[in-house]
Amino acid sequence: MRRCLGSANGSRIPDPARASVDKTGVFFDSLALLGIEHGIRLALQPGTRRELRGNFWDDYRGSLHLPKHWEDTDSWPVNYIGHPIHGAAAGYLWLEHDPTAPITIEFDNRYWASRGRAAAFAAIYSFQFEVGPISEASIGNVGLRPETTGWVDYVVTPTGAFGLVIAEDVLDKFLVAWAERHTTNRVWRASLRLVFNPTRAMSNTAAGHLPWYRPDRSLSW
Template sequence: MAKGPSGIHWRSLFGEWWLELVMEHTERIIKEPKTRDQLSGRFFHGWINTVSMYRFDRWDDNDKFFTSYLGHPTQGAVNAAIFWQNDDHVRFSDQDFHSAAYRNALLQAFAFATFDAVQFKLGPLSEASIGHVGYPARWWDRDCKALHIPCVPRTGMNDLVMNEVGGLAMTIGFHWLDKHLQKRIEGRVHSRALIDTTRILTNPPQSWANIVRFRAPWFRDNRP
């Protein structure tokens, strides 16, 4: 239940996060044949086995650079934006590092993005449970070191870290663009279409977060 007019609206926060999670997994199932292949079988057995074999001793999971260092930070930034738009302490304000509320919201958004990252990789509704990402496809994938053959890891720590670290950096950067570039554009132009388009371009994570609360992508809480 929401705290009130000056708190964090937990019910809508987790409702929007849930919708974002469903959309992410739907995209995975549509795009990834390996994920679809693993949907049958014992859910809990496959999930527990996948998590138990996760490579916490590695950084790189052999994903594409774009996926690891842009896609996952963007996922973190979207979840930070979902948190932001449900926190009345900051959602009507501009970036202000002198504000304790802004600094606290950054830490809370970081924690929320961390929760999402761990859940998305390892939780009960994760890549590990839905599609068993990281589970060896063949017995020799598991025993490759003992057999002295090349290992092709599918898991690592990078996504567990880059979601929130990269996501927070993106959040701060997009807040800066909104305050110092976007608001200047809006003060100089009168075209509603141009204003709406530049709002989307200068803060894509917020625009996507708007969609899961059924708002227009260009909507901003602190101005019309």
């Protein structure tokens, strides 16, 4: 299991054995996150399950094309809340494997650069999720009908992820960590982390951690 060390102010102490991003770790953890997300789609969306019956390669190729409009057929909450959430979870996976990324918000250039890289990875993850080999296009044939695809997913996912990661970092440092200093109840502390950092909980799960894991604040579980 990967372990990170943190200083008192939340800066990550660079690991001399790992000076660059662990891209292999990011890759396999991203596969785990994809498995979680597509598993939810297959469990909750009968239409997605029905689309599995056709010819895989013909339907997949027919689902790949440039969007012709901004919106797709998803609801507003899915596009403007759900997609930033899944992008932020991917962004936190990147940060998990970036030894130079600060653990907590610091308002300095190193912090902003690290979150920018996380947002860029969220854009790559989103592109794969939309049209890649393990995507909505290949699993459920989203795009076979042109009106089901739009630019909204490609733009809102990384930009929303950037904002959401920062928002969760702020909440974790100035609300959750503050509240934890006033209690020793581990259930209460874990619950606060889940409520105020849901995308980090998703990322932790995909990375093989407990959902409430923090590299600098162990609950000794």
